Amino acid sequence: MKSNISLIIALILTLITTSCETQKEDINKKIKSPNQDSELALLMREMYDEAIMNKKNITNNKPLKINLDHEKILNAIATEPEKAASSEFKAFANSYLQSIEKLKYSNSHQKKEYFENVVNNCMACHQTLCPGPLVRIKKLQ
Ligand code: HEC
Numbered sequence: 001m002k003s004n005i006s007l008i009i010a011l012i013l014t015l016i017t018t019s020c021e022t023q024k025e026d027i028n029k030k031i032k033s034p035n036q037d038s039e040l041a042l043l044m045r046e047m048y049d050e051a052i053m054n055k056k057n058i059t060n061n062k063p064l065k066i067n068l069d070h071e072k073i074l075n076a077i078a079t080e081p082e083k084a085a086s087s088e089f090k091a092f093a094n095s096y097l098q099s100i101e102k103l104k105y106s107n108s109h110q111k112k113e114y115f116e117n118v119v120n121n122c123m124a125c126h127q128t129l130c131p132g133p134l135v136r137i138k139k140l141q
Pocket of ligand 1: 038039042045080083093096125130133
């Protein structure tokens with residue numbers, strides 16, 4: 001009984017935490033390849049977690065922690081590989097990487113502004129290529 005409940009919870013979580021597509025397409029995809037989260041999707045989750053942590057660090061006047069290899073965004077395999085291969089994706093990704101570099105080397109007065117700039121870069125790419133997670137990303141603002 002207990003394991004049934006965890007199974008249902010896991011299933012619900014899988015359905016909520018999918019990426020760009022509309023709900024219906026997501027479900028179709030999950031049936032085709034269950035539990036296959038792409039490299040890019042996993043990286044995105046780590047980026048999200050790191051950003052949430054750094055939002056807290058900025059609020060609490062603590063040092064930033066930027067330890068992820070953000071460059072991976074350029075080569076990670078996506079659920080829809082053709083999306084990440086587009087020149088549009090590459091342009092957004094490079095702009096994002098620049099904003100991360102700026103944040104890394106920002107002084108305490110610049111941090112807040114540069115962090116907002118990073119979040120704007122997350123949103124710019126998502127508005128164009130992957131609107132699904134925007135609701136979550138807005139929590140970083
Ligand atoms: C260059 C474009 C681009 C940038 C910049 C970008 N994303 Fe993404 N993001 C994507 C794409 C494309 C996917 C879909 C990945 C897949 O399914 O393979 C995605 C997926 C996600 C997901 C869903 C992952 C899942 O569980 O399936 C989240 C959350 C996310 N991004 C958050 C962020 C955050 C936070 C940032 C900034 C720190 C960011 N993204 C920056 C393109 C981008």
